[in-house]
Amino acid sequence: MTSPESTPDITADEARLKRLRFRAWHRGTREADYMIGCFFDAKHAGWTEAELVWFETMIEEEDVDILGWALGSLSVPAEYAGPMMDAMKKLDYVDIPR
8 A cells, every 4th residue: 555645646735635634533532533524624625834734733732632622621722822723613614413
């Protein structure tokens, strides 16, 4: 099996997005998978380079912290506060079956 980086038809940007998507959807808990994975899927297409870097950095944090920040049960550290975390807090990207 080849990695995205070794596939000649895939660009570095595409490989980066594939890695980010994989990491967003493979967190360790189903709750974090849905929150972070759905956020990435719904929002990443419009992100700038700085926003991609923010997301890459943020997903290295512990799931419990990310969930707490997004749900408002933990204070958001200064490095993650701002429009991206505000968008994550809306939770409008998670489809909850009724």
